[in-house]
Amino acid sequence: MATTSLDTVSGSTDIRTFRIDVPQTQLDDLHRRLDAVxxxxxxxxxxxxxxxxxxxxQELxxxxxxxxxxxxQEARLNAFPQFRTEIDGHDLHFIHVRSRVPDAMPLVLTHGWPGSIVEFLGMIGPLIDPAAHGGDARDAFHVVVPTLPGFGFSGPAVGWTAERVARALAVLMARLGYDRYGAHGGDLGSQVTRHLARVDAEHVTGIHVTSILSALIDPATADPDDPADQRALAAGRRWNTEIGAYWMLQATRPQTLAYGFTDSPVGQMAWIAERFKDxxxxxxxxxxxxxREAMLTNIxxxxxxATAGSAARYYFEDGLTWARPGPRIEVPVAVAQFPHDISVSVRRIAEPTHNIVRWTEFDHGGHFPGLEQPALLIEDLRHFYRHLRH
Known part of the structure; x- marks a missing residue:
């Protein structure tokens, strides 16, 4: 089994089963707040x-x-095996479902903000048992879906960055006994996944992401005759003039936002639901x-x-660095771009710092492909990792 240095400082290495069981008093409090909005x-x-x-x-x-x-929804979540384990001083929550196919490939799926494990629930069945969903058993995966520290059932956290999460996930995969594995991520999960390719390159077979922020277009260098450049340019204009303000608020004043997020369920819902619209x-x-059920379960x-504030804090901790290129990633990289995502990466800008072997641009879908277009995302994952299994 592979190990990493974090195991020597993280305390207990036990993996404990976890079951969601929300006290009724919490639900009663939520209903009281919704009645009194x-x-x-x-x-x-x-x-x-x-x-x-x-x-x-009001209708929502x-x-x-x-x-x-x-x-x-709690019962649906509990239908998947869930666990917690301490890594780098924090109790990390994760789903872990092993395929019945003995030589299945381990795959870690990492969410971002304002997402959660809910993004991937509908993908787990087809990934672990492709033959039962019209696919080929040779494309089977063992699936690990962590909850980032500071999010959801991993609980509030301070001082976590995308790179720190990546190091923790490297420990997790080693602790689960996986010597070679693939990784997918979207949003903040894309940043975590890219860091994982750097900090655990010995064990990562390849990474699959939905965006590369360091490959965004500079208007001064955009090719007026290149459709990809023009799509990226349009996305950048929309970001700058319409939808990017949330980023700056979370990157500069996450604590102020946290009061409203934590005290008002409608305030928190509005903040997240607007992202799902935009x-x-x-x-x-x-x-x-x-x-709708999936969106509300995510919320x-x-x-x-009470993690809306600590999840937003990632933007303060290192969000302003996510567009920096960083050291070149040498493991194979696949990029799956969905047209209604908030950013559009450009391949020629990404290639100098990424070993890109697959670049797919879809006609439908947006920032949450696991919820919007799971079949497209699953097939892209299968195709990419089919050539990296041995």
Missing amino acids: RWPDHAPGVGWTQGIPLSYI TRYWRETYDWRA WTDSANAPEDAVD MIYWLN
Whole structure:
């Protein structure tokens, strides 16, 4: 079994089973807060141009209070084997599902902000048992889905960066007995995955990401005749003029935001649901692209664990460095780009610092492909790792 130096300082190396069992008092408190919400005024007829429309958030709040069933979603989550283990002074939560195919490839799937393990739940079955889902058994994976420290069931945390998470995940995969493994990530998970390729290159067979922030276009160097450059340029303009303000707030004042996130479930829901609208392949509401139950379960994981503030803190800790190139990644890299994501990477900019062997641009989907277009993401993962298994 592979080991890393973090094992010598992390305390217990035990892996403990974990089951979600939210006290009813927490759900009662949530319902009380939803019943007592105080609504702001609004400008009529402006749609989403000033943020989430009051009519939409009120309807979503009613659904959350009256229809959404946390216990049903809790049971769905508990259907997957879950564990916790201490690494680098923090209790890390993760899902671990082994395939019945004996030579399946280990694969770690890493979420970002404002995502969670919910992004990957629908992918686990097809990944561990492709033959049962119309695929080839030779494409089977053992699947590990960690919750980043500071998120969800890993609990609040301070001082964590993408690189620190990567080092912790290298320990986790070694602790699980995986000497060679693949890694996929989106959003912050893309940054973690890229760091993992650097800090554990001996054991990482290749990485699959949905974005490379250091490969964003510079308007001064954009080719007016290159469609890829022009798509990237349009995404950059939208970021600068419409949707990028959340990043600067979380990178400079995460503590101030945390009070509203932690005290007001509707405030937290609005902050996250707006990201699901802005960053997905949706026309009128987030549900055009993402199942409502999944979105609310994702939000609930933040709310129940009071981690919306600490999750946002990653942007303060090292978010302003994510667009820096860093040392070249030598392990094979695959990039899967979905057209309605918030950023568009450019291959020619990424290639000097990444060993890119696969670059796929899809016609549908956005920032949360595991929820929006899981079949496309699964097939891209299968294709990429098919050539890296031995």
